[in-house]
Amino acid sequence: xxxxxxxxxxxxxxxxxxxxxxxxxxxxxxxxxEAADGSEALxxxxxxxxxxxxxxxxxxxxxxxxxxxxxxxxxxxAVPKVLFCTIETRAERIAEALSAGADDYxxxxxxxxxxxxxxxxxxxx
Amino acid sequence: MSPEDFDRLQSLMASRAGFRLTxxxxxxxxxxxxPVARREGFETVDAMLGSLWAKPVATLGWSIIEALxxxxxxxxxxRPTFDTLGGELLPALSRAxxxxxVRVWSAGCSTGQEPWSIAMAALDAGAPVEIVGTDLSQRALxxxxxxxxxxxxxxRGLKAETMLxxxxxxDDAWIAxxxxxxxVHFARANLLDAPTDDARFDVIFCRxxxxxxxxxxRTQVLDNLERRLVDDGxxxxxxxxxxxxxxxxxxxxxxxxGLFVKSPTAVRRAA
Numbered sequence: 001x002x003x004x005x006x007x008x009x010x011x012x013x014x015x016x017x018x019x020x021x022x023x024x025x026x027x028x029x030x031x032x033x034e035a036a037d038g039s040e041a042l043x044x045x046x047x048x049x050x051x052x053x054x055x056x057x058x059x060x061x062x063x064x065x066x067x068x069x070x071x072x073x074x075x076x077x078a079v080p081k082v083l084f085c086t087i088e089t090r091a092e093r094i095a096e097a098l099s100a101g102a103d104d105y106x107x108x109x110x111x112x113x114x115x116x117x118x119x120x121x122x123x124x125x
Numbered sequence: 126m127s128p129e130d131f132d133r134l135q136s137l138m139a140s141r142a143g144f145r146l147t148x149x150x151x152x153x154x155x156x157x158x159x160p161v162a163r164r165e166g167f168e169t170v171d172a173m174l175g176s177l178w179a180k181p182v183a184t185l186g187w188s189i190i191e192a193l194x195x196x197x198x199x200x201x202x203x204r205p206t207f208d209t210l211g212g213e214l215l216p217a218l219s220r221a222x223x224x225x226x227v228r229v230w231s232a233g234c235s236t237g238q239e240p241w242s243i244a245m246a247a248l249d250a251g252a253p254v255e256i257v258g259t260d261l262s263q264r265a266l267x268x269x270x271x272x273x274x275x276x277x278x279x280x281r282g283l284k285a286e287t288m289l290x291x292x293x294x295x296d297d298a299w300i301a302x303x304x305x306x307x308x309v310h311f312a313r314a315n316l317l318d319a320p321t322d323d324a325r326f327d328v329i330f331c332r333x334x335x336x337x338x339x340x341x342x343r344t345q346v347l348d349n350l351e352r353r354l355v356d357d358g359x360x361x362x363x364x365x366x367x368x369x370x371x372x373x374x375x376x377x378x379x380x381x382x383g384l385f386v387k388s389p390t391a392v393r394r395a396a
Contacts, residue, residue, distance in 0.1 A: 084285075089276055091294040094285050105285035107276045113199075114281050120204065121284045 038062030237269025
């Protein structure tokens with residue numbers, strides 16, 4: 001029996017961050033897709049809902065918070081575990097992201113150990 | 126660093142800290158001792174070691190020893206341990222102690238992430254606790270006492286929600302809130318030393334310490350832990366740590382990795 005790999009969408013306008021995050025997340029056994037802003041990510045999710053979304057905050061076209069609020073109104077939009085992953089580290093902004101429906105929050109810079117522990121905390125691995 | 130210097134460091138670590146400084150850690154040792162040499166005013170690591178060998182082990186010796194210990198730790202390391210603690214053990218122990226605080230010892234607490242994790246589990250479970258965190262390293266304890274962690278450290282093991290609940294942001298640091306700090310007390314202790322008072326604990330955490338120890342010292346450390354544990358108390362080792370031939374004082378609890386209770390022999394001996 002072949003198990004379907006779990007899926008993760010990485011949303012970040014930096015190609016380098018996407019590449020770094022992809023390597024870590026693939027190491028956790030996920031199949032990874034990428035989007036460069038919230039609008040691309042929303043289009044992707046309307047087609048296939050990933051199990052985990054790694055989400056940057058500040059991006060062109062549509063930012064992460066707007067994406068998250070719209071995602072949560074989609075059918076099955078409550079399904080993905082959303083981890084914000086951003087340079088924004090003020091406590092009140094973190095609280096804002098959590099109340100908008102993020103499951104967890106990663107402050108950049110991060111490393112493989114942090115990301116792995118965050119995936120474990122939200123029950124994704 | 127010469128092979129002779131490394132040999133002497135190895136035996137220093139074994140005799141004073143029970144620590145097994147394996148040969149593959151030679152480069153790491155050199156790397157860690159650089160800052161100690163600068164701090165202590167030596168030109169080079171070799172010069173510092175030369176001075177160390179010429180005199181009895183005092184402040185400089187201990188600075189060197191603590192720099193070579195393994196400080197690796199993070200919040201809620203081995204999460205099932207904290208689920209067992211908060212979900213089962215602390216509520217049961219709290220009932221058994223009829224409201225008296227449950228006494229917990231974090232032995233080898235390094236920079237404090239473990240005692241804070243225990244404190245969070247206890248406060249979440251509504252179980253009154255008194256936690257003592259001890260370590261051999263003064264520098265690690267200084268950091269533990271500040272309760273302040275970088276963004277990197279704080280999010281290794283903690284969910285953002287938990288972090289916001291128990292830590293306050295101050296510039297780039299995240300600092301343990303007063304409710305958390307009120308439950309933990311830090312002190313220096315060498316696990317090789319036999320207890321000199323009769324303080325006892327209901328729960329002892331000594332995780333990922335024994336694996337780094339000289340096998341000849343494990344029995345001694347386990348015996349000292351046994352003497353500090355109440356008869357119906359529990360001991361947590363790291364999930365992959367085994368006791369086996371090291372001691373007859375404890376037996377593993379089936380189905381709970383890393384959890385040990387006193388063996389009937391140890392309880393009889395105490396009685």
